[in-house]
Amino acid sequence: MSAVIDDELWSAVGDPIRRRMLDLLLTEGGGTATTLSGRLPVTRQAVAKHLGVLDRVGLVHATPSGRERRYEVDEAQLARAVAQLSSVGAAWDARLNRIKRIAEAIHRSQEG
Amino acid sequence: MSAVIDDELWSAVGDPIRRRMLDLLLTEGGGTATTLSGRLPVTRQAVAKHLGVLDRVGLVHATPSGRERRYEVDEAQLARAVAQLSSVGAAWDARLNRIKRIAEAIHRSQEG
């Protein structure tokens, strides 16, 4: 029930560029800093830094081959991240619902 | 299907301090920069800046009263944010599932 998400994981997927990178890596089945930067509005170096962040939290992993460094999404890890995201959403949902029920109860008690 | 979340909303809830602030505001039914800073590891001024961010994206709103400035969560807006969070999660889930199905199909075709 913790709803205490791993802050590193959150900030990793909290960045819009990194979310788009994950999307691209998923839909294209992996890529390098160079190929990704061709589809993003930032330079290769910026992409490389973001890949470093994603790598450190385990959302992607790299396989060097020749002079290339190909990155792929760690699907299990991303699934875990998605689960944590939705658990935070669920926690807030629960609080909102509880507040709503209390408010309704007060409302009824004031009427009846 | 967009899965294109409002980046401002994301970065608003992407910050761990701001998430804890939302939690506190929900569970305590509102608060001021001063009361929140008492429960957080940052100064009142830092909290005030975060409240400004949350206010600008509409997740909280303030009602000045005397020398206090009381903030409360805009529940409808937070519900919207939660919905967007879960839609991103759902989009990634869908991609992960599709990839999984394709991988399984390839696996089967290679065996049979």
Place this chain on the structure above:
DNA sequence: CCGATACGCAACCATTGGTTGCTCAATTGG
């Protein structure tokens, strides 16, 4: 009225995301 308190503003510092410029290594082709 005067002290305490809650807020806002400004200056300043560290971290982070971005850039450019360079070097280095591996691939490719004459």
Place this chain on the structure above:
DNA sequence: CCAATTGAGCAACCAATGGTTGCGTATCGG
């Protein structure tokens, strides 16, 4: 085999952001 190309990895630098301290101001309560 040697040279040009190309992908990656630094390093320096800049802007924005999250944090701090310090100070001014307004409101509340004795």
